[in-house]
Amino acid sequence: MDDTTSADRTGAVAGGGNGGALVLDARPSTEDYQAGKLEQRGIELIPESDRRMRPSSLFWMWAGAMWNVEFLVYGALIVSFGLSFWQAVWAILIGNVFYALLGIASLPGPETGTTAFMISRAPFGRNGNRAPSLFNWITQVGFEIEGLCIIVFIIIAMFSREGTALGTGAKVAVIILAVAVQFIAPFLGHATITKVLRYLSYVFIVVFIVMAVLVIPHAHVTSLHTHSSWWLWTTALVVVVSAGGLGWTENAADYSRYLPRDTPKARTFWAATLGGAIPSILLELLGAAAYLVSPSVTAAAAVPAAFASWFFWPFLILALPQLFAINSIDMYSSGVTLQAIGIPLKRWGCVLLDTVISGAVTALVIFKGKFYTDLTGFLLYIVVWLGPWFGILVADYLLRRGRYDALSLATKRGGLYWRDGGFNWKALVSLALGMFGAMMWIDALYYVPSYTGPISNATHGADFSWLFGMIIAGVAYVILSVGSIRKETLSSSSVSEAPGS
Numbered sequence: 001m002d003d004t005t006s007a008d009r010t011g012a013v014a015g016g017g018n019g020g021a022l023v024l025d026a027r028p029s030t031e032d033y034q035a036g037k038l039e040q041r042g043i044e045l046i047p048e049s050d051r052r053m054r055p056s057s058l059f060w061m062w063a064g065a066m067w068n069v070e071f072l073v074y075g076a077l078i079v080s081f082g083l084s085f086w087q088a089v090w091a092i093l094i095g096n097v098f099y100a101l102l103g104i105a106s107l108p109g110p111e112t113g114t115t116a117f118m119i120s121r122a123p124f125g126r127n128g129n130r131a132p133s134l135f136n137w138i139t140q141v142g143f144e145i146e147g148l149c150i151i152v153f154i155i156i157a158m159f160s161r162e163g164t165a166l167g168t169g170a171k172v173a174v175i176i177l178a179v180a181v182q183f184i185a186p187f188l189g190h191a192t193i194t195k196v197l198r199y200l201s202y203v204f205i206v207v208f209i210v211m212a213v214l215v216i217p218h219a220h221v222t223s224l225h226t227h228s229s230w231w232l233w234t235t236a237l238v239v240v241v242s243a244g245g246l247g248w249t250e251n252a253a254d255y256s257r258y259l260p261r262d263t264p265k266a267r268t269f270w271a272a273t274l275g276g277a278i279p280s281i282l283l284e285l286l287g288a289a290a291y292l293v294s295p296s297v298t299a300a301a302a303v304p305a306a307f308a309s310w311f312f313w314p315f316l317i318l319a320l321p322q323l324f325a326i327n328s329i330d331m332y333s334s335g336v337t338l339q340a341i342g343i344p345l346k347r348w349g350c351v352l353l354d355t356v357i358s359g360a361v362t363a364l365v366i367f368k369g370k371f372y373t374d375l376t377g378f379l380l381y382i383v384v385w386l387g388p389w390f391g392i393l394v395a396d397y398l399l400r401r402g403r404y405d406a407l408s409l410a411t412k413r414g415g416l417y418w419r420d421g422g423f424n425w426k427a428l429v430s431l432a433l434g435m436f437g438a439m440m441w442i443d444a445l446y447y448v449p450s451y452t453g454p455i456s457n458a459t460h461g462a463d464f465s466w467l468f469g470m471i472i473a474g475v476a477y478v479i480l481s482v483g484s485i486r487k488e489t490l491s492s493s494s495v496s497e498a499p500g501s
Contacts, residue, residue, distance in 0.1 A: 035196075039189025042347030043339045045410050046113040046257055053258035055271040057194055058106070061255060062248075062275030064197025065326045067204035069319040070150060071280050074243050075287020077372065078236035085219075087233050088288040095240025096281045103273035104394060105249035109256030110263045112406045116253040116333070117340035120389070121409050123396035123477065124431075127422030132431065133341045135385040136250045140334035142378050143247075144182075144358040147327035149365055151178045154316050154323070161312060171366060179359035182324055186331035186351045190258060193328045200325050201279075207318050208279075212286055214311060219289035231461035235380070235443055238463050242379040242386075244280050245273075246466060249390050251333045265402075331355065377447030383466035384442065388434025391474030392427055399478065399485040416488055426480040434473025438465040 079088045108119045117136060121129045155174050159166050166174065185193050241247070256268055335350035343350060365371060408415030417424070441455040442465035456462055 035191045035194070036188065037191070038187070038348065039191065040346075041189075042350075043115050043118050043336050043410070045406050048113075048261060051110070051113065051258050051260045053194070053256075053260075055259065055263060055267040057198065058256060058259065058268065059271040059275035060198040060201055061194045062102070062272055063279050064199075064201035064204075065329050066276055066279035066283070067201045067208065068279075068283070068322045068326045069154075070147065070323065070326060071243075071283035072287035072290065073150070073375075074239060075284035075289075076291040077287075077376065078239055078284075079288045079291040080372075081232055081236055083233060083236055085288060085292060088236065089285065091233060091236040091240055092281060092284045092288065095237050096244055096277045096284070098241050098245035099248075099273045099277035099280065100269075101245045101390060102248045102252055102276050103269035103271075104397075105252035105390065106256040106268050106272040107265055107402065108397060108404065109253035110259040110261050110268060111402055112253070112404045112409060113257050113261070114253070114406065114409055115257060115336045115340065116250055117337050118409050119253055119404065120340070120393060122400070122404055122417050123392050123424060123427040123481075125417055125419050125422045125424040125427070126411070126413075128424050128428050130341050131428065132385065132389045133337050135389070137334050137337045137341065139250065139382045139386065140330045140337060141354060141358050141361070142382065143330040144327050144334065144354065145362050145365060146375055146378070147323050147330070148175070148178055148182065148358060148362040149371055151182075151320060151323050151327075152362065152366055153371075154320060158313075158316055168367075172363065175359060175363050175366065179355055179362070182327055182331065182358075183351065183355045185325065185328035186335065187348050189347070190255065190332065193325070193332060194255070196328070197325050200322050203318060204322050207315060208282065208286065210311065211290075211315070215286060215290050215293055219292045229460065231443065231456075231459065231463070234462045234464060238383060238466055239376065239379050240284065241466055242383050245276065246383065246386060246390065247379075248276060249393075250337075250386065251329055254333045254336055255329075331358070373447060377444060380442065380444045380447060380463070380465075384435050384438040384469060385431075387438055387466040387468075387470035388431050388473030391434060391470035391472075392430055392477045395474040395477045396427075396481070396485065399482060400489045403489060424481075426484070427477060430473045430477040430480060433476050434469040437472035438469030441465045441468045 075088070075092065078091055079085065083091070105116070109116075112119055117129065117133045120132060124132060152171070152174055155178070156166055156171070159170075185196055252272060256272065259268060331351055331354055334354045335347050338345065338350040338353070339347060343353075345353065365374060368374075405416045408417050411418070413422070439451075440453040441459075441463065442451065442453045443456040443461045443463040444450065445452045445461070452461065453465070455468075456465075
């Protein structure tokens with residue numbers, strides 16, 4: 001099929017009276033979906049003929065990402081706040097229920113065949129969407145930096161184990177090498193990332209079993225007698241939700257978009273939800289238990305000094321590729337987010353730009369020497385925008401009953417979502433209200449910037465910023481937009497579907 005004919009024909013129908021004929025931001029294209037081959041596509045609409053992914057692949061992709069040393073970090077991190085082991089268990093179990101948010105955020109991908117922040121144009125408008133897209137890009141780069149820092153710490157720990165302390169020059173060389181290796185998978189694209197994560201998950205499951213055997217017999221759950229206040233527990237809950245289900249929602253459609261449009265929504269939902277939740281729960285529980293064995297964890301993220309010496313090298317060697325793999329998800333998504341903002345680069349060019357930026361900031365974090373403080377502050381603050389954005393995205397999805405005009409999402413000008421010069425002020429006002437609400441109930445007193453919201457102060461330091469912002473933004477959007485979206489839904493029902501569907 002010619003890749004312009006269907007798009008131009010449908011665009012002529014969709015664009016009239018609302019900004020003129022459609023001019024596609026990125027035309028649909030066809031290509032082979034094959035691991036190891038450079039993915040030429042970025043934010044382009046994916047024809048149905050190219051959607052070869054299956055829900056089982058989506059499950060293993062997310063599972064492969066979460067079977068990762070990073071989630072041992074999160075488990076150990078929340079216990080280090082001063083929680084008892086059982087308080088940490090409840091934070092982990094309840095917090096990871098919210099992987100359901102990842103499942104929900106995955107649903108528009110098969111429907112539209114495009115990425116999360118192209119779909120975000122539906123509520124925000126093409127130009128209005130630049131603001132949350134910029135927030136997302138910063139968030140993705142932050143997670144990339146987190147992963148690169150842990151990779152560098154692991155390599156430093158390897159040399160330290162052999163009695164070699166790396167100097168400044170050697171650390172810089174390690175950072176450059178890590179950044180170069182990190183570039184490969186996101187450069188190649190979706191098919192490569194999906195396949196690599198699936199096979200790495202099998203390997204890390206075995207590593208997890210060995211770790212559990214080594215840790216559990218020595219983890220005396222009563223060894224920590226602290227029982228922290230409930231407000232500190234809510235801070236731990238924010239970390240789990242932010243690093244888990246809510247923290248991955250902005251990546252969700254970037255990967256589910258390769259599912260066929262007729263994939264049952266329940267299968268998409270459960271594939272993403274369970275793929276993320278199961279390994280996250282198991283690893284965070286193990287990380288919490290590992291902290292009990294030895295609170296003096298290594299810089300290589302929650303690996304107790306009490307581990308058997310023979311396990312040190314196998315674990316760290318296997319952890320490295322897994323860390324590179326999870327970072328690939330963030331780097332791939334940050335690349336297509338830059339395209340959604342309007343950066344005139346191909347997807348792989350955006351990945352290259354992100355690689356350079358994340359590498360430079362990683363060096364600053366490494367030499368600053370406050371990684372865990374920076375990490376916790378980062379996880380607390382990103383929910384200020386992420387919760388409200390997700391609340392608006394879900395409200396919009398429900399109001400339009402999951403139906404989108406895919407071609408209007410992919411236009412430079414005109415189309416169903418153009419509205420007031422490319423801005424939907426109703427969504428932007430809702431986002432601002434949600435972010436304001438989130439800041440009212442956040443507790444980041446001990447982080448940079450240090451801040452505690454007035455509602456948090458009134459509730460003795462509780463932090464429900466992620467939930468409060470989400471609810472305020474979602475409700476505000478429904479109140480402001482219910483009538484206009486009903487009209488848009490009626491208009492979109494008369495427009496042809498995306499090419500290849």
